[in-house]
Amino acid sequence: MTSMWRVSRVDKGAVRLVPDGAASVPADGTVVVGTERDGTLPMTAGEPVVPAVGDRVVLDGERALVMPRTSELVRDTVGKTSLVQVIAANVDVVLIVEHLEPEPALGRIERMLTIAWRSDAVPVVVLTKVDLVDDADRWLEATRAVAPGVDVLAISAATGAGLEALTATLQQARTLVLVGPSGAGKSTLVNALAGAEVMVTGEVRGDGRGMHTTTHRELIPLPDGRWLIDTPGVRSIGLVATEEAVAATFSDVEERARGCRFRDCTHTNEPECAVVEAVEAGELPERRLASWHSLRREATRQAARAVRAPKAAGHIRTRR
Ligand SMILES: Nc1nc2c(ncn2[C@@H]2O[C@H](COP(=O)(O)OP(=O)(O)O)[C@@H](O)[C@H]2O)c(=O)[nH]1
Ligand SMILES: [Mg+2]
Numbered sequence: 526m527t528s529m530w531r532v533s534r535v536d537k538g539a540v541r542l543v544p545d546g547a548a549s550v551p552a553d554g555t556v557v558v559g560t561e562r563d564g565t566l567p568m569t570a571g572e573p574v575v576p577a578v579g580d581r582v583v584l585d586g587e588r589a590l591v592m593p594r595t596s597e598l599v600r601d602t603v604g605k606t607s608l609v610q611v612i613a614a615n616v617d618v619v620l621i622v623e624h625l626e627p628e629p630a631l632g633r634i635e636r637m638l639t640i641a642w643r644s645d646a647v648p649v650v651v652l653t654k655v656d657l658v659d660d661a662d663r664w665l666e667a668t669r670a671v672a673p674g675v676d677v678l679a680i681s682a683a684t685g686a687g688l689e690a691l692t693a694t695l696q697q698a699r700t701l702v703l704v705g706p707s708g709a710g711k712s713t714l715v716n717a718l719a720g721a722e723v724m725v726t727g728e729v730r731g732d733g734r735g736m737h738t739t740t741h742r743e744l745i746p747l748p749d750g751r752w753l754i755d756t757p758g759v760r761s762i763g764l765v766a767t768e769e770a771v772a773a774t775f776s777d778v779e780e781r782a783r784g785c786r787f788r789d790c791t792h793t794n795e796p797e798c799a800v801v802e803a804v805e806a807g808e809l810p811e812r813r814l815a816s817w818h819s820l821r822r823e824a825t826r827q828a829a830r831a832v833r834a835p836k837a838a839g840h841i842r843t844r845r
């Protein structure tokens with residue numbers, strides 16, 4: 526007899542599964558399956574993969590089979606060798622969570638947007654801790670300017686401000702992943718969206734209050750049938766981007782670029798460059814073009830380091 530599950534956690538050598546409409550659910554709701562020695566599980570179609578949080582798994586007796594992924598949020602581990610790692614699989618929406626206090630980092634948001642567009646999921650930007658600032662409108666405007674075509678909302682898990690609007694925005698999403706710096710309020714938002722303390726509380730601070738220190742990625746089933754994936758804050762998230770992902774992130778730059786004289790204009794020193802002209806005319810922020818250059822460069826560098834294996838592959842070892 527077969528049943529459907531989703532990967533909720535991946536540890537060394539073991540994968541934790543939670544039922545996805547499974548026929549027979551064990552008492553604690555989870556099963557643990559071991560991986561092969563190289564960390565992989567077989568796929569229902571194609572090469573074995575390193576399982577990722579969010580993967581759909583068919584249990585057929587003792588056998589665990591991973592289903593092909595509809596989307597993959599990937600990052601490049603920052604090391605000597607490029608190791609592309611799947612942060613989350615089968616995600617509909619990437620919630621890019623950024624705090625309003627301290628000030629949001631627009632460059633980080635642009636970066637996360639590129640990673641999100643690369644994943645085949647839809648990004649939504651959430652500015653948290655709106656209760657702590659009085660210039661949220663200014664930041665909303667500034668963030669919308671670097672996130673063309675993307676919903677940007679300000680919320681407070683403390684007061685509940687903006688949560689209804691966020692829920693309405695996310696109505697269609699079945700699986701969501703939250704990404705952003707440590708302390709941005711991701712786990713707090715998970716609990717708010719779940720309506721319960723679903724995220725495990727980490728160490729207790731000196732003042733005795735609980736502190737959510739997320740140390741691993743985890744998939745959390747919500748009572749309404751949706752799924753949330755909480756992630757620990759990553760200091761430096763390696764960019765794995767395609768040209769299309771950068772173009773989607775910078776659709777404002779791309780639009781201007783259609784007016785450039787050369788189709789392959791690099792917007793540096795070409796004559797009749799509509800992008801540089803827009804910057805000179807004050808119609809496009811200079812930092813926006815600088816971000817475009819820097820993310821393009823980084824994406825090109827990463828692409829040169831990584832030899833991309835078939836899409837389904839989880840970890841891809843590459844040459845130096
Ligand atoms: N004032 C305020 N504090 C918040 C809000 N959201 C989260 N926090 C606090 O910010 C800290 C970090 O939150 P946490 O959810 O652990 O962040 P994570 O590292 O992104 O998961 C905690 O002390 C939360 O109580 C908010 O909307 N307003
Ligand atoms: Mg957390």
Ligand SMILES: [Zn+2]
Pocket residue numbers: 782785786790791792793795797798799800801
């Ligand atoms: Zn140009």
